[in-house]
Amino acid sequence: MVSIQQFSECITCHAWSPDQTMVAFCPNNTEVHIYKTVAEKWEKVHILQKHDQIISSIDWSIKTNRIVTASHDRNSYVWNLKMSEWVPSLVILRLNRAALCVKWSPEENKFAVGSGAKTVCVCYYEQENDWWISKLIRKKHNSSVTSIAWHPENILLATTSTDGKCRVFSTFIKGVDTRDSRTGAGSRFGEQIMQLDLSHTWTFGVKWSPCGDTLAYTGQDSMIYFVGDIGVSPTAQSLAFRHLPLRDVLFVSEKMLIGVGFDCEPMVFAADGSGTWSFISLLEKKTAPSGSKYGSQFTGAFGKFYGQSKHGSSNDLIEPAKPRGGAHENCITCIIPIKKEGETWTGRFSTSGLDGKIVTWELENYIDILR
Amino acid sequence: MLFTQCSIVRGKWGDCELRMAGDGSQEADNAEAIISRIEQKSQKIETLLKQSKPVEALKMALEGSPPNTKDERCKSANWIAVHRALMAVRDVDGMLAYLDPEYYDILMKYLYRGLSTGDRPTCEQCLKIHEKLTDKAGPGCILRSLADTVNTV
Numbered sequence: 001m002v003s004i005q006q007f008s009e010c011i012t013c014h015a016w017s018p019d020q021t022m023v024a025f026c027p028n029n030t031e032v033h034i035y036k037t038v039a040e041k042w043e044k045v046h047i048l049q050k051h052d053q054i055i056s057s058i059d060w061s062i063k064t065n066r067i068v069t070a071s072h073d074r075n076s077y078v079w080n081l082k083m084s085e086w087v088p089s090l091v092i093l094r095l096n097r098a099a100l101c102v103k104w105s106p107e108e109n110k111f112a113v114g115s116g117a118k119t120v121c122v123c124y125y126e127q128e129n130d131w132w133i134s135k136l137i138r139k140k141h142n143s144s145v146t147s148i149a150w151h152p153e154n155i156l157l158a159t160t161s162t163d164g165k166c167r168v169f170s171t172f173i174k175g176v177d178t179r180d181s182r183t184g185a186g187s188r189f190g191e192q193i194m195q196l197d198l199s200h201t202w203t204f205g206v207k208w209s210p211c212g213d214t215l216a217y218t219g220q221d222s223m224i225y226f227v228g229d230i231g232v233s234p235t236a237q238s239l240a241f242r243h244l245p246l247r248d249v250l251f252v253s254e255k256m257l258i259g260v261g262f263d264c265e266p267m268v269f270a271a272d273g274s275g276t277w278s279f280i281s282l283l284e285k286k287t288a289p290s291g292s293k294y295g296s297q298f299t300g301a302f303g304k305f306y307g308q309s310k311h312g313s314s315n316d317l318i319e320p321a322k323p324r325g326g327a328h329e330n331c332i333t334c335i336i337p338i339k340k341e342g343e344t345w346t347g348r349f350s351t352s353g354l355d356g357k358i359v360t361w362e363l364e365n366y367i368d369i370l371r
Numbered sequence: 372m373l374f375t376q377c378s379i380v381r382g383k384w385g386d387c388e389l390r391m392a393g394d395g396s397q398e399a400d401n402a403e404a405i406i407s408r409i410e411q412k413s414q415k416i417e418t419l420l421k422q423s424k425p426v427e428a429l430k431m432a433l434e435g436s437p438p439n440t441k442d443e444r445c446k447s448a449n450w451i452a453v454h455r456a457l458m459a460v461r462d463v464d465g466m467l468a469y470l471d472p473e474y475y476d477i478l479m480k481y482l483y484r485g486l487s488t489g490d491r492p493t494c495e496q497c498l499k500i501h502e503k504l505t506d507k508a509g510p511g512c513i514l515r516s517l518a519d520t521v522n523t524v
Contacts, residue, residue, distance in 0.1 A: 201518040221518035222511030240476070242509025306502055 015060040026055035070099035091132040114145030160203035166196040205248040218246035252346040260332035330355035425459035479516035
């Protein structure tokens with residue numbers, strides 16, 4: 001079943017605990033709320049308060065059980081659980097604009113922060129000083145860094161930016177990383193490995209496929225971009241779709257991807273045998289009535305646009321938007337896999353958005369889509 | 372669904388750049404050459420219109436649009452050609468059934484250019500087509516035409 005939980009008015013981001021019994025989210029303010037399921041019910045167990053401004057991103061590490069947060073106050077905190085209390089330690093990112101996204105590296109010995117300062121910070125822990133150090137990748141982006149994604153081999157970092165580009169950097173740090181990885185070997189910190197110049201608009205939601213062979217990201221112009229065979233001879237595919245733009249994506253396998261965004265319903269994309277990606281279908285809530293597409297959200301606006309003659313009322317009164325009957329009622333901004341360490345296929349994932357809901361999806365309920 | 376297969380312009384692992392096929396990979400022709408090509412196109416459009424083939428005329432007009440240049444004269448000349456064919460279309464459903472989906476985005480851009488003129492008959496025609504095209508191509512098509520600030524019409 002699809003489970004829907006209304007947690008607040010609006011959620012900026014969320015993350016799951018390693019055992020998936022707890023969820024951490026930011027209810028569009030300076031706090032992180034952590035809820036736990038107790039006997040089928042959600043109970044608030046912790047509130048993390050330290051940031052001064054809205055928290056834009058949360059990531060919860062699986063192996064080390066640490067939470068990292070990034071905020072518009074330009075700082076990050078790494079939270080460690082000590083005696084059932086979450087203890088923050090400040091990470092000075094050295095930014096002059098908001099931190100927008102944060103992600104632990106697969107090895108969890110580093111984390112990266114994208115920012116509005118056209119900069120990416122890569123942070124690592126220094127034992128002797130008990131301190132997180134931030135190293136900056138500067139002067140490579142021409143605008144805000146909207147999302148970041150780690151290659152599974154812990155060295156390469158992909159970014160998307162509002163300058164329309166997707167880039168891949170090496171984050172090799174001496175003393176933290178070893179030279180034995182297949183990708184990014186011999187590269188130095190901050191070196192730009194690749195620049196993808198496929199979009200003319202803002203780009204969002206970059207992700208690597210589980211093996212790290214395919215890169216996907218989205219554009220504000222209702223396009224999704226797939227870059228395959230990275231490392232050998234990259235090939236790119238730009239796919240236009242008829243729905244509103246996407247904000248974030250998730251690879252559930254090497255050949256299937258879920259996109260979420262302004263359309264309020266997740267979209268399924270899949271690759272065929274030859275590696276050509278195409279749009280498959282929307283993931284609708286199973287019980288949703290299959291009413292007219294875009295009914296409530298668009299009829300009002302289009303009615304005005306087309307002179308209202310065919311779209312109901314003749315006066316200027318536009319009916320307030322009715323609930324769409326879908327799982328989400330506003331833009332989905334975040335999609336997170338729910339899986340145990342080492343699993344390659346993601347059968348469950350959760351989405352959160354501007355409507356303040358966290359929705360948990362089970363792909364097994366959509367066998368017809370998975371063909 | 373439409374997709375564009377892209378080609379690699381510079382392809383060494385370590386420093387490669389991918390661009391959309393047919394986008395900026397060749398230097399734009401000079402404005403005079405583009406204008407004379409649009410003039411030839413306009414003559415063919417007139418011939419098709421005389422033969423009462425407005426849909427073929429529109430397809431011809433959208434071919435190679437927008438001109439690969441920043442020159443406003445070229446863009447205006449091409450708009451005049453598209454406008455001429457657009458206004459001759461009577462059967463909108465038939466036109467959209469005939470037109471390949473790859474032309475939807477560029478047609479949408481010209482519909483917005485038409486709406487921006489404020490000319491009543493033009494706006495009425497553009498609104499009529501806009502409604503049908505949105506049914507067919509979805510709001511994604513509108514987003515693509517509005518969000519692209521590089522290939523403007």
